[in-house]
Amino acid sequence: MTSSYPLQSTRQLSSQAVVEVLLREAPLSRVQIAKITGLSKQTVNEIVRQLEAEGWVSEHGTSQGDVGRRAVTYSMQPGAGFVIGVDVGATKLRVALSDLAGSVVSQAEDATELRGGPHVFDQIHAMCVGLAEDAGVPWARILTSAFGSPGVFNSETGHLDLAPNVPGLEGLDVAGALRDRLGHEIVLDNDVNMAVVGERWRGAARECSNFAFVALGTGIGMGIYMDGAVRRGAHGAAGEIGYAPFVNDPFQPSLHRHGPLEEKLSSQGFSAAYEALTGEHAPPETVFERQAAGEPAAAQVVEAYVRQIALVLSTVTAFLDPELIVVGGGIGSRPELVGELLPHYRRLAANTAEIRTSALGARASLVGAIAVALNHAHTRLFAADVPQKLPLPTPGAGAEPPARSVR
Amino acid sequence: MTSSYPLQSTRQLSSQAVVEVLLREAPLSRVQIAKITGLSKQTVNEIVRQLEAEGWVSEHGTSQGDVGRRAVTYSMQPGAGFVIGVDVGATKLRVALSDLAGSVVSQAEDATELRGGPHVFDQIHAMCVGLAEDAGVPWARILTSAFGSPGVFNSETGHLDLAPNVPGLEGLDVAGALRDRLGHEIVLDNDVNMAVVGERWRGAARECSNFAFVALGTGIGMGIYMDGAVRRGAHGAAGEIGYAPFVNDPFQPSLHRHGPLEEKLSSQGFSAAYEALTGEHAPPETVFERQAAGEPAAAQVVEAYVRQIALVLSTVTAFLDPELIVVGGGIGSRPELVGELLPHYRRLAANTAEIRTSALGARASLVGAIAVALNHAHTRLFAADVPQKLPLPTPGAGAEPPARSVR
DNA sequence: ATTAGTTCGTCAGGAGAGCGAACTAATGTC
DNA sequence: GACATTAGTTCGCTCTCCTGACGAACTAAT
Structure with a gap:
């Protein structure tokens, strides 16, 4: 541990705070920024002035209506x-x-x-x-x-x-x-x-600091957001629930290429189940449509699938205690899925988390x-705690991006 | 988000750094502290002087033997x-x-x-x-x-x-x-x-930043250490794997008081399994001893138990991708358990984690x-970012603890 | 004993960053 | 037009850390 503490000069922290606030809450006056960040007016002043000089932010307009002097508002310079x-x-x-x-x-x-x-x-x-x-x-x-x-x-x-x-x-x-x-x-x-990051930024998990994203589609996978960050585990393989051995008989060999869960709960497994029942191969969407239309075989396949997923989600809940589970991916994004899942899930899980369909779907x-x-x-x-070297390579001889001076 | 940044005045960060180093590496001279923390000699000087004045650290001795002036070394004042x-x-x-x-x-x-x-x-x-x-x-x-x-x-x-x-x-x-x-x-x-904290501090998971601790004993539970901290989930219930529904038929009602897994894998469940087989009630230790002595019924119970645990551990691995799983608790601390587990676990888990017996056992x-x-x-x-108020209550009119002045 | 080389410890000066308070500027209200 | 209110600026001060210089203490060699 070669701990060294004032790594990030305070000014950089402050700058970043200002930029974050500005990104999040559109046009703001300097006083507003000061209030939100907790910095003093003068400090904000200096920072905004510098950011403006470097081209990162620009004046946006003036506040209107209230008593008192009108404030100049700033926003990020979008083209910077x-x-x-x-x-x-x-x-x-x-x-x-x-x-x-x-x-x-x-x-x-x-x-x-x-x-x-x-x-x-x-x-x-x-x-x-x-x-x-x-x-x-x-x-x-x-x-x-x-x-x-x-x-x-x-x-x-x-x-x-x-x-x-x-x-x-x-x-x-x-x-x-x-x-x-x-x-x-x-x-x-x-x-x-x-x-996971997407759903938290602009999707179904905004402002949520403990949630899981379960992707059901081509494969099956999970992303973990805990205590305000994505958690990847020791080798980046956390959430690879396709390899969780608890659906088929886990002690049976084979099924170790894609993982036992993946085998059964992927689109392929889904279609295969339908085919086994009807002799007809159909993609998941079709099966869902037929289920909606009242076809018994389709309903049976969906029901079995949904039960398995409920099982997975309740295990996720027991392990991670998320506030929310977002279900996404090709199959998971189907709006009807969560509705079908919920009763099973509620029955299985001790402390239930909220379950939502992905708000962003395929995106x-x-x-x-x-x-x-x-x-x-x-x-x-x-x-940056290292001298900044903006890479300025290859084509486009356009105007240089404003260089951030680092002393 | 009411972010406010220089919460901790830099000095406090530095002080803490010095204290940490001093706690970790016994007697150190001021120059050594400076090198380790990355602070300058003078800063360290000021801090050490202040800590000494307040009674937290004290002189320990002087360095000896090398060329150059002898250094005064310091260590924490243990009785402070x-x-x-x-x-x-x-x-x-x-x-x-x-x-x-x-x-x-x-x-x-x-x-x-x-x-x-x-x-x-x-x-x-x-x-x-x-x-x-x-x-x-x-x-x-x-x-x-x-x-x-x-x-x-x-x-x-x-x-x-x-x-x-x-x-x-x-x-x-x-x-x-x-x-x-x-x-x-x-x-x-x-x-x-x-x-979890104990095993990481002075147990089997030292220096490990991604591991799980699985407790097998009166109940069954897990603690999660990920990216350098204990993770508790949204309501503090992360790791309550006793409620994971994947051993018995999960859709069967009942078993929802202690959780389905707990039902089966606790000491009670263990003994119950033995009793069901032999008609004799025996605590887990006895069963393990009889297994070691070669009794078939005991061996059968242990084998079944061990397979279930391997299943749990491989699920943990798939979910969390830990570097290490420490097995502890009344049953889990038995040294032979991990040995019996391992072959099953290796067969089930895709990316295997290391598995160790708790180094601290019941402590x-x-x-x-x-x-x-x-x-x-x-x-x-x-x-502290709030004014320090050392609580000085009740009995013991002994010498007051050195008060930390906070301006 | 003298000298050289090394390390420790202190002091002075200065830079970076932030804050509070006082002051000026604009704007609406009575 | 007086006054309250809010925005923006300037000044002076504090905290904290760093660099560099220098003396003190010590070892090793001559």
Whole structure:
């Protein structure tokens, strides 16, 4: 432990506080900022002045109506910097470009390159460049990109492990490859973890500091948000409930590639159950529609599925005691699912948590990736404890982003 | 969010750093402290001088032998303050008095008062006073007491919920009652959480920042240590795996008082299984002894039990991805258990964690309580953000503890 | 005994950051 | 037009830490 304490000079902490408040609560006067952050007027003054000089914030207008002198209000300068969020799905690739205030400027999606590895990197690079051009954003103003992808990201090697669904990424230095191609800082994380951040930022778990996100779809997975942060466990594999051995007979071998739970509760398992009953192969959506239409076989499959999920959720509750469980993913986002689940869940769980359907649906990971990228950018910009080196590479000879002076 | 940032004046952070270093690494010279903390010599000088003036640290000796001027070394003044740790078990009450450096000065244990409630408080009070007298410690020097107890502590009401094993505590303001009786600050937490802290401080999980502690004994419970802190969930009920519904048929009603898992995997369940097989009632220890002696029925019971535990542990692994799982409690502390478990566990879990037997055994909660009390005392003393008011109540007109001046 | 080299401890000066209080400026209300 | 109210600025002060210089104490070599 080489503890060293005033790592972050107080000023950086304060700056970051001001920026956060400004991002969260739109236009604010300096006095308002002072009240919210607890800093004094003068300190806020200095900070705002500096941020304005550096181009990060700008005057927004003046307050109106009340007695007393009118205040000048400030807001983040939206064009000062941008970030990219990417959701690398097994089938779909979603990319969004957002300004520093968190407004999405442009976005796109495409089928994921099936040829894998380098081809996916190329595809991502092309999509990002395309977005920037569409929005007229000089490439150098893009500060950070964040990527959500299935699998367990090993931050030491930069590899992505346990990602059977995306072909050809296993064993590659994904982090390095993407950083080199894009030319700026990147952040990589599990897509479910990204979804957690997304749901908390702009989804069903706002302001919630203890919740779990359970993704039901192609696979089954969980993201854990506890005490105000995503928890990843020792190797980044926390929440990999697909490997939890408590649905089938766990002592039976086989089923160890995708994990026993995943086997049964993924879209495939769902469809397989229906097929076993009817002889007809149908995707989950169809089965749900038929259940709604009153078909007995469909109802039976859904009922069995829902019971298993209720079992999983009550186990999650016993283990983690979340305030809320958000259910998402391809199947989980179906609005009727939670309704069907609840009675079973209530019967099983001792201290019940609230259960909600994902508010962001298929975009959860993407939104989360944006949030992570924004957060990373802000930390780098306003609380860096190392000398700042804004990467200014590759194309776009546009105006330089305002450089943050660091003494 | 009423964020306010320089809450802890920098000096307090620095002071705390110095104290921590001094606690950890025995006698140190000022220059050494400076090197370790990263503070400058002068800053350390000022802090040490102040701490010495206030009686918290004292000169220890001088360095010897090397070239150059000899340095004066300092260490914590052990008698400057004391804390009490208490483990309120269903059957046993354990109490220990420790100095600020973490050395246990005296300790005692007794059968828990079965008349419950106020009688237990009286008992605790009497034991604590007795310990202080034995050790010749004036009561006013005891800064904090920490209590580990079964059940879920509700920090809002001060009540202890879900504590069926300790009679007569339910529905009482335990926190308030204990504080009033002892006359100083107290901390209350679940006994398993205390054990977590204990195992990490001086047990099997030292230096480990992601681990789980699974207690197998009178009941079954888990404590979660993730990213460097105990995680309690939204209502303090995280880790209550006794309520996880995945061993018996979970959809069968009944079994909802103690939780389905607890029903089967507690000492009682264990003995009941043996009784069902042999017609003879025997406590778990006896069954284990007979298993070691080669009795088939005992072997069968142990085998079944061990398989269930392996199942639980592999689920824990899938959910939390710990680096390590420490198995403790009355049954769990038996050294042979982990050996029997391991093969099953390895077969079930995808990313295996290390599994160790508790190093502290029955004392885990007690040691943890001491650690928590110490930690609380240090924070109050050296990083308090509110004006310090050392409680100086009741008996013992001994020398006053050195008052920490706070401007 | 003298000298060199090393480490410890203190002092002085200065920089970064924050705060309270006093003061000026604008604006609405009676 | 007097007054209350709010916004913004300036000044002086405090806290805290750091750097650099320097003397003190000590070991090792000559």
